[in-house]
Amino acid sequence: MFGPLGFSLAPYIQSSKTLTSWVKPLANWYANAAGYRQYGFKYDDLLVExxxxxxxxxxxxxxxxxxxxxxxxxRASQASILHKPLEKNEWTPAAEDVRYLKPHVLEVMKEDAERHKWDTVVVEKK
Structure with missing residues (x-):
């Protein structure tokens, strides 16, 4: 639930059409206001490494x-040094801002949980 990806209500919101229709415009506005797309980033580029x-x-x-x-x-470093965002045609479009790293992080977290489970197995003699 918690971890490098943080807490998310997305599955709950996506399960309801009403909530999705209310929250989606707000989420799109927030993603645009955050400004990371103006520097060419995708959302997963911002995860703490x-x-x-x-x-x-x-x-x-x-x-x-x-x-x-x-x-x-x-490219974003260069734009930051110049103190201005990229040209409008170089911004990351919302359609291309996909979570490319999230599946890998979830897989690693599952493997770590499984490894922890097997490492803490108590073997008892009958």
């Missing part, structure tokens, strides 16, 4: 995903 599950998930990216992430980080 110092967490062990995120580090493991980053190592599981394909070479293309790894290159694209590095390119986005360097």
């Amino acid at each position: 110092e967490n062990e599950p995120v580090q493991k998930a980053l190592s599981r990216l394909t070479p293309r995903e790894h290159y694209d992430r590095a390119f986005r980080l360097k």
